Every structure is written in structure tokens, then in C-alpha cells.
Amino acid sequence: MMAQPPAAALAAALAAAPARDTRLPQGYLSTRGSQIIDAAGHDVRIASVGWNQHFNAIQATVAAIAAAxxxxxxxxxDDADLAAARRLLIQIVAAASRSGLKVxxxxxxxxxxxxxxxGFGAQQRNGLWFDRGPGTNDTNGAGVVGTVTAAQFQTDWVTIARTFATNPTVIGFDLDNEPTANGHITWGGGGPTDIHAMAQTVGDAIQAVDPGALIIVEGPQNYRTSFADRGPAPAGDLTLAGRIPVKLTIPHKLVYSVHEYxxxxxxxxxxxxxxxxxxxNRTWGYLVTQHIAPVWVGEMGSSMRSTNARAWAATLLGYMNGKDGTEGGPTFRPGEQPVPGDWWVWGYLPRQAPxxxxxxxxxxxxxxSVAWRQLLPLNTEVPR
Structure with missing residues (x-):
């Protein structure tokens, strides 16, 4: 168990609550062009934070996250702990619902x-979403015998989706964390490691049991050259997503994702x-500037102690917030919301980075706080 502040001390985070309501409207979300919209068609911005440790006081933790x-x-x-993870998710989703938070x-x-x-599961070593069967060497790439085939991966996702079907507190399913080119992933062309095909197949299977949620597809982290052969895409390779888009049975539910650190x-x-x-611009921003699809920066974060970190935050947050139009970055019209993001990570994790x-x-x-508050939605007076 990782270190955490005393449960009572979580109340300290409540003191820094924003002066306005940043909650998402009730109901499910959809997409329109490069915007995420609510059921009434208003543009919204997902301003999320990562949860990766055990908190004894789940309701107090969720309330502090919402108040911040x-x-x-x-x-x-993860698949190995599916039953326990499902029980924990049920508790977190129930607490989130009571606090007006989405999941x-x-x-x-x-x-x-x-x-x-x-990295103790931080990024699967084989770079894939499965670790047994064609496309793998029957391990997870870190010396652990694989137990999850591509078919089992899909089955497990359907189990999770069915658990929260008809519950609009759960607004999205992020199909796989940080796939990498290490697993010989392709975008299109078929075969067991075609992540484009996986996203469509698993996305459709999820939609069959939970049609309301967003399907979130991460671009594979590619450190050598992108799928479009235009240089590396370490945050997530979405260079072909404009030309070869993921197409789901239920449209207007697709969000792409990258991780920027x-x-x-x-x-x-x-x-x-x-x-x-x-x-x-090259690896994912064009999807926003050309109004092709929304992109959610599904992880970003820093301890914010160095000049370099401050420069990174200024660049990324400025880009996400539409300040780099003269350099080819996204811009936003009145009423639109900037690029959504997720700050890594909530809690107290001494000696970790972040x-x-x-x-x-x-x-x-x-x-x-100075950094992640720039992820909060613009005040467009959308009724909650």
C-alpha cells in the first residue's frame, strides 16, 4: 500500500475549491467534430485526475477530488485482478455519483x-493489450507467463462494461494504457497486433452492452518513427487516424488519446x-485543428519543481488551450471547449515522479495546482 495522508486531512483539499461549478452535465457524452458534447449538444471539457493507489476513505477522496x-x-x-478491480470500481463509481463526479x-x-x-505494471513490457496467443511470445514481456488472449481481453472488457451499463456516471472506457511499438503494433492492415482493428472490434463489443459510453483509443507510443514515417510519436502515434479512422457501430462516441510528460x-x-x-501538430493535434475527432490527453503531470517542468507545462497547456494557432496548433471558437486532459496523479506519493x-x-x-487548474472547463454557463 502506498503512503497516503490521514483520511481527515483530505478535507484540506476542499478549502481550495474553485469559485464556479466545473462539473459535467448529467447523462452520457458524445462527440461532434473535435468537441465532446453533452446530451443537449453543449460543448464540454473533461478535466480529470488519475487514481492509482489505495485510499481507505473512498467517499472522502472522491469528494476532495470533486471539490478541487x-x-x-x-x-x-487489469485482467489478473478483474474480480477485485470490479468490486473497487463499483465502490468508486458509487462514491463519484454521490459527489457529482464522472468516471x-x-x-x-x-x-x-x-x-x-x-514498472510494476505501469506499462506492459510487450507493448500490447494481450500476452498470450498469436502476436506474442506467450509472456507479458517482463518474464511473466501470459494468461490473457485477445479474445479474453475482449471478454473482460465486456464484463466491465456490462457492470456499468445504463450508469452515466461512467462516461468512457480507455481501451488500453500506453500500447507501444515494442509489440510490433500496426494501425491497419490486419493481423493480431493491428490496434486499429482491435479498437473497432472491442469498441463494438462494448457498445453492444453499454451504448452510451465514449470509447477511448490511445495512440501507440512510437519512439523511432511514426506509422506515417514522419518522425517519432512518443506521446502516442495518431498520424494515420485521420486517414484510417476507427469506425464504431454507434457513431459520435470515439475519442483518441495521448500521454504527454x-x-x-x-x-x-x-x-x-x-x-x-x-x-x-504532426502526431495528434491535426485531429483537433481539422475537426476530425476529439483528443483527450489521458495522462500528463509533473511534480513541477524544475524550470524544465514549468516550460513543459507552459507549452502543453498553452497548446491545449488554443494559444498556439499561429504555429499550427488548435484554436477554439466562442462556446467551444479546449482540449481535455487528465492530471497524473491524485494523492500523496512521496519519492515518486510525479x-x-x-x-x-x-x-x-x-x-x-497552478498547472492543472488550466485544464478546467471554460465557464460557458452550461446548465448542470
Missing amino acids: GFNTVRVSW IIDHHNDEGFTNPRD PTEISDVRPDSGPAAIAQM DGTLNAAGALRPAQ
Whole structure:
């Protein structure tokens, strides 16, 4: 169990509540062009935070997240611990519903927290969404015997989706966390490691039991050259998504996703300035600027202690908020919402990077708050 502030100290986060209502409207969400919209057709912005540790006081934790201004929490599960994960998700979703918070559920890996070679499950070493059968060597890439075939992966997702069918507190399903080119993933062309085909097949299977939720597809992290052969796409390779889009049985439910971190965490350069903007334009920003589909930055974060981190945050948040139109970045018309995002991570995680939104006393860390508050939705007076 990771360190956490005393349950009573979570109340300290409530003191920094925003002056306006940032909650998402009731009901499910859909898409229109590059915007995410509510049931009435209003543009909305998902401002979420990651949840990756055990909290004894689930309701108090959720209430603090909502009071801080986030409107959604991203919570993970893995196949090896499906039954336990499902029980925890039910508790979190119930608490979120009581606090007016929405939930996005993310498949993080197959075998759970295995060993340091895959960061204890932070990113599956084989780069895939399954670890047994054609397309794998029957391991997870970190020395653990694989147990999850592509078919089992789909079955497990349907189990999760069926659990929350008809519950609009759960607004989205993030199909797989940080797939990478290490697994010889392709975008189109068929075969067992075609992530485009997986997204359509598994997305359709989920929609058959839960037609309301968004289907979120992450671009595979590609550190050498993108699918379009235009340079690397370490945050997520969506270079072919415009030309070869994911098509679901129920339209207007697709959101693409990337993960953007500073060099201190990702070891990726550039992470700020014009070169970083050009890379975002090329790998995923064009989907927004050309009104093809929404993109959610499904993980981003830093302990915000260095000049480099501040430069990264200024570049990324400026880009997401429409300030780089002269450099080819997204811009937004009145009434539209900027690119949605997810700050990693809620809680107190000393000696980790990032180290969490809270200090040891349970209060919000000011330097991080300055950054993630720029993810909150614009005040467009949408009725809640």
C-alpha cells in the first residue's frame, strides 16, 4: 500500500475549491467534430485526475477530488485482478455519483503489478493489450507467463462494461494504457497486433452492452518513427487516424488519446517550445485543428519543481488551450471547449515522479495546482 495522508486531512483539499461549478452535465457524452458534447449538444471539457493507489476513505477522496475542481477521475483495472478491480470500481463509481463526479475506466495491463521490468505494471513490457496467443511470445514481456488472449481481453472488457451499463456516471472506457511499438503494433492492415482493428472490434463489443459510453483509443507510443514515417510519436502515434479512422457501430462516441510528460519523466525530447508544438501538430493535434475527432490527453503531470517542468507545462497547456494557432496548433471558437486532459496523479506519493497532487497534510500542492487548474472547463454557463 502506498503512503497516503490521514483520511481527515483530505478535507484540506476542499478549502481550495474553485469559485464556479466545473462539473459535467448529467447523462452520457458524445462527440461532434473535435468537441465532446453533452446530451443537449453543449460543448464540454473533461478535466480529470488519475487514481492509482489505495485510499481507505473512498467517499472522502472522491469528494476532495470533486471539490478541487476536477469533474472526472480515471481509474485503472487489469485482467489478473478483474474480480477485485470490479468490486473497487463499483465502490468508486458509487462514491463519484454521490459527489457529482464522472468516471473513465482504463485497462492498464494484463498481469497486474509484476516486476520492475515493466514498472510494476505501469506499462506492459510487450507493448500490447494481450500476452498470450498469436502476436506474442506467450509472456507479458517482463518474464511473466501470459494468461490473457485477445479474445479474453475482449471478454473482460465486456464484463466491465456490462457492470456499468445504463450508469452515466461512467462516461468512457480507455481501451488500453500506453500500447507501444515494442509489440510490433500496426494501425491497419490486419493481423493480431493491428490496434486499429482491435479498437473497432472491442469498441463494438462494448457498445453492444453499454451504448452510451465514449470509447477511448490511445495512440501507440512510437519512439523511432511514426506509422506515417514522419518522425517519432512518443506521446502516442495518431498520424494515420485521420486517414484510417476507427469506425464504431454507434457513431459520435470515439475519442483518441495521448500521454504527454516532461523529459524528467518520459526521457523524451523536445518537451517544450516550438519543436514540441510541431511534434504535437504532426502526431495528434491535426485531429483537433481539422475537426476530425476529439483528443483527450489521458495522462500528463509533473511534480513541477524544475524550470524544465514549468516550460513543459507552459507549452502543453498553452497548446491545449488554443494559444498556439499561429504555429499550427488548435484554436477554439466562442462556446467551444479546449482540449481535455487528465492530471497524473491524485494523492500523496512521496519519492515518486510525479509525487501526487497532495502534500503529507492532505493539502493541494500549489505548484501543481497552478498547472492543472488550466485544464478546467471554460465557464460557458452550461446548465448542470
